[in-house]
Amino acid sequence: MLIQWFPGHMAKARREAIEKLKLVDLVIELLDARLPESSRNPLIDQIIGNKPRLIVLNKADLADKDKTEEWLEYYNQDEKEQRAIAISTLNPKDMQTLKKEVKAIMAPKMKKLTDKGVKPRAIRLMILGIPNVGKSTLINKLLTKNRAVTGNRPGVTKGQQWLKIGNDFELLDTPGILWPKFEDQVIGKKLALTGAIKDTLFHKDEVALFALAYFLKYYPGKLQEYYKIDEKTFAENTPEFLMGLTTKFGFGEDYGRASEKIMFDIRNGKLGPYTLDSVEKSEDDAEKTESAQ
Numbered sequence: 081m082l083i084q085w086f087p088g089h090m091a092k093a094r095r096e097a098i099e100k101l102k103l104v105d106l107v108i109e110l111l112d113a114r115l116p117e118s119s120r121n122p123l124i125d126q127i128i129g130n131k132p133r134l135i136v137l138n139k140a141d142l143a144d145k146d147k148t149e150e151w152l153e154y155y156n157q158d159e160k161e162q163r164a165i166a167i168s169t170l171n172p173k174d175m176q177t178l179k180k181e182v183k184a185i186m187a188p189k190m191k192k193l194t195d196k197g198v199k200p201r202a203i204r205l206m207i208l209g210i211p212n213v214g215k216s217t218l219i220n221k222l223l224t225k226n227r228a229v230t231g232n233r234p235g236v237t238k239g240q241q242w243l244k245i246g247n248d249f250e251l252l253d254t255p256g257i258l259w260p261k262f263e264d265q266v267i268g269k270k271l272a273l274t275g276a277i278k279d280t281l282f283h284k285d286e287v288a289l290f291a292l293a294y295f296l297k298y299y300p301g302k303l304q305e306y307y308k309i310d311e312k313t314f315a316e317n318t319p320e321f322l323m324g325l326t327t328k329f330g331f332g333e334d335y336g337r338a339s340e341k342i343m344f345d346i347r348n349g350k351l352g353p354y355t356l357d358s359v360e361k362s363e364d365d366a367e368k369t370e371s372a373q
């Protein structure tokens with residue numbers, strides 16, 4: 081579901097997310113592993129506040145493994161007091177890892193409750209993230225067996241239901257959907273390329289040119305292999321390169337059609353795994369923001 085975001089939608093999404101947060105013990109902040117920073121909502125820390133959270137980089141099967149490791153190291157630095165894992169909803173084992181992590185984060189709180197004599201209860205969860213990061217897929221995958229709805233609990237009256245995951249967890253059946261970042265053109269192109277925002281917000285050629293420039297810089301071998309091009313075909317100048325590929329595809333001068341094909345191929349991992357955000361860049365940006373304040 082792709083939404084055009086306007087201030088009214090953003091305010092409503094924020095309000096709804098905050099309402100849901102009140103009902104849960106822990107929030108799963110779902111990100112796209114191919115763009116861990118660009119797929120975060122700009123106000124996420126404010127919205128989640130001190131609520132325990134597990135950052136989950138989803139679609140790890142489509143992302144560059146080395147970069148995913150770097151991102152996990154970055155998010156799991158001790159001083160950040162947060163936990164992050166990478167998963168793919170295609171991998172059932174990853175669902176077990178996710179549950180284990182949630183339990184580990186919640187263990188001290190749950191122990192405190194049982195020490196006080198409170199009967200042990202299921203951990204209540206919700207999933208929160210921008211469009212297209214895989215929220216609905218994750219909900220379905222977590223519920224492979226024992227799909228059941230529990231009644232008589234907060235939330236149910238608000239048109240939501242708790243879904244039971246075994247005996248240990250209850251999950252809100254509707255995820256929190258937040259708006260993506262769009263104040264920055266580069267982030268916008270990354271989001272369009274991976275399908276998180278409508279690619280019609282940009283001219284198709286713009287997104288394809290951005291993608292080609294990125295792959296030429298970081299993953300030239302993937303372009304070479306998938307499009308079967310030799311080194312000579314690589315033009316320094318990306319528009320020229322796009323023109324060369326259009327001819328190679330047999331699309332004449334239809335650069336729009338070639339751009340669509342390139343976007344489709346990259347979005348769907350045809351060229352292999354890739355990551356569009358880098359930890360170093362993110363650290364530079366954080367420093368710039370701090371020094372500007």
Ligand SMILES: Nc1nc2c(ncn2[C@@H]2O[C@H](COP(=O)(O)OP(=O)(O)OP(=O)(O)O)[C@@H](O)[C@H]2O)c(=O)[nH]1
Binds near residue numbers: 168211213216257
């Ligand atoms: N390769 C891959 N694709 C995935 C994974 N998880 C989800 N997807 C795909 O990503 C697309 C979006 O997934 P959804 O579950 O609809 O995402 P969502 O966050 O609920 O999207 P909205 O309803 O727009 O908020 C679908 O085509 C899924 O099949 C994953 O781990 N790997």
